[in-house]
Amino acid sequence: MSKPQGRKNKEIRKKEGEVSRRSVLKMGAAAGAATVLSPIILTSKKSSVYGQTGVAEPILCAPTPVPQSPPHTPFLDNLPVPSPAVPQFLFPIPTKNANIGGGEAARDPHQRWEEFTPAVTYQLDLKASTHQFHSEYLPSYGWGFNGKYPGPTILNAYGIPSLVRFKNSLPDPTLSFGTPLTTVHLHNGHTGSESDGFAGDFFGTGLFKDNHYANAYAGIDDFGGFPKGDPREAMHTFWYHDHLMAETANNNYLGTNGVYIVYDQTDPPWEFNTPGSLRLPAYYGLTDFPLVFLRQRFCPTDTVNGRTEKFQVVGAGTPGTDKVCVNGKIQPKLSVRRRKYRFRMVNTGVTAAVSVRLVGPDGAQKPMTVIAVDANFLRHPADVSATTTPAQLDIHVASRFDVVIDFSQFSVGQSAYLAEVGNPQFVSNPPPPDPAPGLPIGNVLMRFDIIGNPIIPDTPPIPDTLVELPPIPAGETYFEWGFRNIAGNNPPGNFRVTHSAIPENDANHDATFLPFDPFRTDHVVLKGTTETWAIRNDTMLGNWLHPVHIHLEEGRIIEKTICNTPNADGCNPANRTPVTMPPWEDGNNARRDVYPTQGQERFVIRLAFRDFVGRYLIHCHNMGHEDAFMMVRWDVVDSVAELRRRREQINAERIARGDTPLYRKEDLG
Amino acid sequence: MQRRKFLTNLGRDKPSTAPRAHVQGVPAAGSPGPSVFTNALLLTHENKQVRFYDDLIRGRQVLITLMYATCEGACPAITLKLLKVYEELKDRMGKDLFLYSMTVKPEEDGPADLKHYAEMHGVYGLPGWTFLTGDPYDMETIRYNLFRMDHIGVDTDIYSHTSFMKIINDSTNRWLHVDPMASMSTVLRKISWADPPKTRQQIMAENKKLQEKIDKERKVYGYRKDA
Numbered sequence: 001m002s003k004p005q006g007r008k009n010k011e012i013r014k015k016e017g018e019v020s021r022r023s024v025l026k027m028g029a030a031a032g033a034a035t036v037l038s039p040i041i042l043t044s045k046k047s048s049v050y051g052q053t054g055v056a057e058p059i060l061c062a063p064t065p066v067p068q069s070p071p072h073t074p075f076l077d078n079l080p081v082p083s084p085a086v087p088q089f090l091f092p093i094p095t096k097n098a099n100i101g102g103g104e105a106a107r108d109p110h111q112r113w114e115e116f117t118p119a120v121t122y123q124l125d126l127k128a129s130t131h132q133f134h135s136e137y138l139p140s141y142g143w144g145f146n147g148k149y150p151g152p153t154i155l156n157a158y159g160i161p162s163l164v165r166f167k168n169s170l171p172d173p174t175l176s177f178g179t180p181l182t183t184v185h186l187h188n189g190h191t192g193s194e195s196d197g198f199a200g201d202f203f204g205t206g207l208f209k210d211n212h213y214a215n216a217y218a219g220i221d222d223f224g225g226f227p228k229g230d231p232r233e234a235m236h237t238f239w240y241h242d243h244l245m246a247e248t249a250n251n252n253y254l255g256t257n258g259v260y261i262v263y264d265q266t267d268p269p270w271e272f273n274t275p276g277s278l279r280l281p282a283y284y285g286l287t288d289f290p291l292v293f294l295r296q297r298f299c300p301t302d303t304v305n306g307r308t309e310k311f312q313v314v315g316a317g318t319p320g321t322d323k324v325c326v327n328g329k330i331q332p333k334l335s336v337r338r339r340k341y342r343f344r345m346v347n348t349g350v351t352a353a354v355s356v357r358l359v360g361p362d363g364a365q366k367p368m369t370v371i372a373v374d375a376n377f378l379r380h381p382a383d384v385s386a387t388t389t390p391a392q393l394d395i396h397v398a399s400r401f402d403v404v405i406d407f408s409q410f411s412v413g414q415s416a417y418l419a420e421v422g423n424p425q426f427v428s429n430p431p432p433p434d435p436a437p438g439l440p441i442g443n444v445l446m447r448f449d450i451i452g453n454p455i456i457p458d459t460p461p462i463p464d465t466l467v468e469l470p471p472i473p474a475g476e477t478y479f480e481w482g483f484r485n486i487a488g489n490n491p492p493g494n495f496r497v498t499h500s501a502i503p504e505n506d507a508n509h510d511a512t513f514l515p516f517d518p519f520r521t522d523h524v525v526l527k528g529t530t531e532t533w534a535i536r537n538d539t540m541l542g543n544w545l546h547p548v549h550i551h552l553e554e555g556r557i558i559e560k561t562i563c564n565t566p567n568a569d570g571c572n573p574a575n576r577t578p579v580t581m582p583p584w585e586d587g588n589n590a591r592r593d594v595y596p597t598q599g600q601e602r603f604v605i606r607l608a609f610r611d612f613v614g615r616y617l618i619h620c621h622n623m624g625h626e627d628a629f630m631m632v633r634w635d636v637v638d639s640v641a642e643l644r645r646r647r648e649q650i651n652a653e654r655i656a657r658g659d660t661p662l663y664r665k666e667d668l669g
Numbered sequence: 670m671q672r673r674k675f676l677t678n679l680g681r682d683k684p685s686t687a688p689r690a691h692v693q694g695v696p697a698a699g700s701p702g703p704s705v706f707t708n709a710l711l712l713t714h715e716n717k718q719v720r721f722y723d724d725l726i727r728g729r730q731v732l733i734t735l736m737y738a739t740c741e742g743a744c745p746a747i748t749l750k751l752l753k754v755y756e757e758l759k760d761r762m763g764k765d766l767f768l769y770s771m772t773v774k775p776e777e778d779g780p781a782d783l784k785h786y787a788e789m790h791g792v793y794g795l796p797g798w799t800f801l802t803g804d805p806y807d808m809e810t811i812r813y814n815l816f817r818m819d820h821i822g823v824d825t826d827i828y829s830h831t832s833f834m835k836i837i838n839d840s841t842n843r844w845l846h847v848d849p850m851a852s853m854s855t856v857l858r859k860i861s862w863a864d865p866p867k868t869r870q871q872i873m874a875e876n877k878k879l880q881e882k883i884d885k886e887r888k889v890y891g892y893r894k895d896a
Contacts, residue, residue: 063705098880106880172866173841175699179862204872246846515848517855615893624818629848642891
């Protein structure tokens with residue numbers, strides 16, 4: 001009886017909030033501060049319930065039998081373009097030390113704060129909202145930055161430091177399967193650890209946290225100039241996402257991610273000729289599109305509650321999925337003209353890879369050109385076509401591929417398809433006819449409609465050499481990470497990471513298989529040094545691909561091998577045979593931050609640790625695996641004495657729990 | 670008045686935009702109830718018959734672990750750790766927090782075996798800590814429903830999830846997991862995520878305390894020891 005009134009009150013409150021925010025732009029700073037703060041003051045006076053957004057919590061459908069998603073008509077919706085984030089003034093004003101009184105989450109002070117005073121600031125408010133994934137669906141409950149899925153795209157430039165205030169306005173309690181805590185990682189920003197979204201640095205509803213992004217190239221300490229750092233270290237396509245320890249999959253499945261693009265002279269946001277520009281398709285939303293992939297499954301449409309909820313069993317891992325969304329729409333279409341377009345593909349998972357290829361109206365595979373991987377330009381761009389090896393682009397979770405497609409190879413009125421290899425999604429029963437000969441509709445991710453000749457003139461051909469990469473780091477010391485799935489009861493366990501400082505020495509790996517713990521450091525490196533890291537996937541041959549992600553620094557792959565005849569506890573180095581790497585893995589042509597490691601494969605990479613200290617992570621980015629603790633904290637320290645002290649401490653901890661000491665005498669610094 | 674209003678909204682089928690209250694002992698509106706937990710008739714280590722959902726889960730905050738009586742691998746270490754966790758939370762155990770150890774080998778483990786296991790590990794007779802066995806089909810259903818990760822290879826291996834501890838609060842519909850072999854502070858923090866929602870004042874106070882801890886650590890150790 002009184003419910004409608006309550007709802008009305010809330011609407012009024014919401015409107016007031018909006019008005020005050022808008023008026024900030026018109027008013028002076030002081031007046032603005034007062035109006036922005038006033039809702040906070042009001043909230044704190046209220047009862048214990050907060051973080052309300054007026055969005056009804058979901059009623060999850062029955063977990064068994066697992067439902068089939070509602071059918072949909074392909075190519076009904078246009079590809080949405082996530083809107084760019086709008087810079088805004090922040091009140092309270094961002095500070096170097098956490099502003100605890102003002103409601104900021106506890107953290108270490110920002111590093112290099114004075115050197116990179118934020119020039120652009122944003123606020124992204126993480127809250128519950130609804131999103132329609134297909135126009136034949138009703139809205140689905142989810143969580144998004146500023147209530148949007150995908151979150152707003154942050155467009156930044158090297159040389160202009162930024163700061164993003166991530167505010168947690170998630171409902172607590174929630175009836176969804178997410179956990180209303182958050183910590184936001186800019187994947188793979190070169191940032192101080194306090195702004196890196198460390199999995200243990202989560203904060204609850206009502207708090208905010210300022211992440212400081214220097215937008216400087218790595219190598220700040222060694223290179224002067226403007227923008228600071230080594231320009232060869234430029235990275236462009238990032239994505240930001242929730243990194244809450246052990247709950248990352250559920251929170252990302254609810255939609256807590258977005259894209260972050262940093263421009264520079266080489267890769268500016270325009271296409272006309274400016275000094276140093278590669279002249280790639282660059283107009284965001286016109287010739288340059290992010291493509292954010294997310295696999296999902298939906299509950300049957302609930303007309304009573306007006307929802308088509310995402311299917312998920314609370315707490316029961318990630319569901320088998322039967323729909324793939326691109327920028328939050330199922331099988332969308334995009335009108336293009338006969339010219340080159342850039343697509344920044346991000347696989348947000350949450351667990352499975354997306355393997356794509358371009359298919360023409362005749363059903364034949366057409367070429368597309370990979371220009372960047374994991375935000376880094378390839379030295380030489382690489383084609384993916386029917387005649388290349390591989391003939392498809394495997395985009396593992398968290399990997400980004402910037403791909404240029406030249407639609408001048410098609411005629412006006414034709415359609416081309418971004419198709420997935422394997423894994424057809426469910427469309428309807430019976431399925432619509434194949435859109436192109438030999439191309440099942442379920443394998444199509446999206447359709448490109450070629451509607452005319454270009455209005456914006458086409459960009460020149462892609463250069464044969466895009467960039468010169470920085471030299472491969474020397475790799476002074478060696479460290480090995482073993483990614484294992486420990487089955488059986490002795491010891492029991494799951495996805496674990498083991499470590500050794502001695503190459504291919506299984507006896508030196510831990511035997512206690514401890515789970516991820518934000519309170520335990522498993523490796524310490526010295527700022528300003530380089531290391532050779534080996535990433536071993538010690539699960540069965542051909543089993544469990546682990547897309548391993550390393551925070552802070554990009555790596556260069558110098559070797560990839562597979563062990564074809566593993567023995568019980570590892571691999572005899574003599575049994576390792578080299579694996580041919582695609583151009584987007586080879587360290588002479590590419591830089592990576594995600595290393596897709598097949599069962600019994602081993603990557604040897606080189607890394608330099610620069611500019612920042614603190615706590616960082618290495619983990620499997622299959623979010624189901626990282627939530628099952630396949631993650632490790634490693635630290636960067638800035639003095640040899642500290643390195644020795646910390647490494648001795650790790651040795652002592654390992655001996656105390658019955659493992660071999662990790663570091664040898666020569667590793668102690 | 671506001672509070673009474675949202676109390677009446679509890680248990681409604683329709684999602685409500687009204688604030689949701691949390692009442693310990695009352696299942697959350699979205700609780701999957703017996704459809705996921707099952708209401709199977711199980712036996713405790715005291716040979717008492719219990720309904721899994723109605724008697725053990727409904728409206729409660731619970732910790733659920735897997736074990737089997739003849740396990741000699743890491744089970745003793747895990748049980749020892751669980752005992753330490755139990756001691757940390759002693760004031761709540763049996764009142765608003767319950768710990769259930771369920772056997773993955775119900776065909777071998779009868780109530781007497783579970784009792785023997787509890788005695789052997791020095792955890793017998795602790796209020797709020799119950800060992801459970803039952804019909805193998807029921808036990809397997811519960812294990813699968815609660816511990817599955819939708820990875821067939823992992824989910825069919827009964828040993829695969831023995832290192833998980835599920836943290837479930839049926840009154841807030843919160844489901845979390847932690848590995849009990851993680852550090853005590855991590856285990857306790859994860860359990861607290863399923864606690865009844867905190868007030869803003871509580872969150873602010875905890876945040877302030879955390880910042881004090883960070884500042885102290887930086888002063889004493891020079892880095893985030895987090896110990």
